[in-house]
Amino acid sequence: MLMNTHEARLEALRKELRARGLDGFVVPISDEHMSEYVGGYAQRLAWLTGFGGSAGTAVVLADRAAIFVDGRYTIQVRDQVDERLFEYRSVPAEPIPAWLAEHAPAGAKIGFDPWLHGKPWVDxxxxxxxxxxxxxVPVESNPVDAVWADRPAxxxxxxxxxxxxxxGQSSEAKRSQVAEWLAAKGLDAAxxxxxxxxxxxxNIRGADVDRTPVALSFVIAHADGTAELFIAEDKVTPELRAHLGNAVTIAPYSAFAAGLGKLAGKKVAVDPERSVHAVYAALDAAGAKAVDLLDPTILPKAQKNPVEQQGQRAAQARDGAAIARFLHWLSVEAPKGAQTELSAAAQLRAYREETGLLRDLSFDTISAAGPHAAIPHYRVDEESNLPIEPNSVYLVDSGGQYADGTTDITRTVWVGPGEPRAEHKDRFTRVxxxxxxxxxxxxxxGTVGAxxxxxxxxxxxxxGVDYAHGTGHGVGxxxxxxxxxxxIAKAQGGQAGTGQELLPGMILSNEPGYYKGGDFGIRIENLVLVEPRAIxxxxxxxxxxxTLTFAPVDRTLVxxxxxxxxxxxxxxxxxxxxEAILAPQLSGEALGWLKAACSPL
Structure with missing residues (x-):
């Protein structure tokens, strides 16, 4: 029997592992920065297994392999990954360390890429x-890369x-804040x-990761306010050098490990949730002391300053008009029965692009018709693409990246011409x-999201119903x-969510939902800003x-x-x-539709 593509890739990896004297290897969706979304060069799990989600890990042993995903991807993993090749395992109920302890042979050497895993996981x-x-066993080079012939650069x-x-704040001012934080804690660098x-x-951006405007790079920030930026030389422009100034030195991306090696005798802050095992190993080898602390930029970044807040309002108003145009178009075209999940997603993107200011989407649009709306993190492709049927529920979760803000909005609509069921209206109204x-x-x-x-x-x-995802996440x-x-999520493990109190300037989503497997799904999402409240x-x-997000909610389902x-x-x-925010941006039939959609209940 001929091997399929993923079977051949799995066999090639096993052959490479045998050549290296390894009894197994762990393949996560990750990059050197512990990113949620990664560039094509780091999509090793998708290449090996066919799984297209944003979170998952495979473990390959000589005689068996398993893929571990959370509850968001229970359906998707079964659609995309061959069960003859990979057992399906659910985390956190079935953690990878426990599976390895049960199935790895005695004395086994299990390889891992130290640039793709956090130290707590390895421990x-x-x-x-x-x-x-x-x-x-930490590997010096990733064995998947050795057998991935057409891996993107x-x-x-x-x-x-x-x-x-x-x-809203200069890089110099931000680096001074970090320097003060280091000095207060008696540390030399972060x-x-x-x-x-x-x-x-x-204060830099990039285009190295789809949907997230970042540049592949590391920084070592020092207590004197200086910093070292490690970035590929072909990414460095004269404008970037002028912007960073003399207080930021620039070194090749590949020199980062060597840069860590120069911190001998120093006390260095490292965030264990955001730094890979290799960072700790390099500091240890150099004789530096790694101190586990939250990345000092995390809270200042989360608390948007007044300029960022105003930029977000402008981006949301612009994005809301694009959403309104789309919802009007959908109300006209979808009942005709000729639209699909892909055509709707393309039309929505076109309306955003007509603003002239869209840099990218903020994530792949969740364009979900009928039963697909019951999959919270569904992602449409040519194979899964469904028609948007008349007399059905359609859910669209989407967002845009603009230079002044990042948007994320979900609307669920009833596609006529008939009327929704009582169950549709009950669940929608409860959401x-x-x-x-x-x-x-x-x-x-002091209140936390939980x-x-x-x-x-x-x-x-x-x-007597619930939904299996968090209610709100932060937005940059x-x-x-x-x-x-x-x-904003249920308390986990006895802790109140992340344990992080909500502070003024933080932006979060507000997105409760309901999902009836194989039938329909509902979610209503706006972004909100934490603000002081005078009482x-x-x-x-x-x-x-x-409230930051403004677009009509479907009254048909209420x-x-x-x-x-x-x-x-x-x-x-x-x-x-x-209506007040969007009407000045619309005209013609779209404006008439908006006024009707916004009329009082």
């Missing part, structure tokens, strides 16, 4: 394998200057590995009620659409949310009998503002 695997006298796109008038952290600190409850929340300083999460779920819980400023550490007689500081007077008032006030 957990080492501990799990100890009883079998098996070991984790890393992007050669130049790094771009992000002007201070958009950033390793900045995360691509969005490097971009924020130096809407949760969305409104979270949007209207007022909370004291303490607000129940507000969004309560009406679904009352009907012309950076990553998924930005930590702020998050007469308040004892202490209180915060609330400023069961008004389930809404309270206050919820109707929220709906009417929200849509009055939608």
């Amino acid at each position: 957990a695997c080492v501990k799990a394998l100890a009883d079998k006298d098996a070991s984790m 890393p992007s050669a796109a130049p790094a771009l200057v992000h002007p201070t008038e958009l950033a 390793v900045i590995s995360a691509l969005d952290s490097v971009a924020w600190l130096l 809407l009620k949760g969305h409104i409850a979270l949007d209207r929340a007022v909370f004291p300083k 303490q607000l999460d129940t507000l969004a779920r309560q009406f679904l819980w009352a009907a 400023s012309f950076l990553s659409v998924h930005e930590g550490p702020q998050r 007469d007689g308040a004892e202490g500081e209180y915060f609330g949310f400023e 069961d008004q009998t389930l809404l309270t007077r206050d919820e109707v008032a929220w709906w009417n006030a929200y849509h009055a503002k939608v």
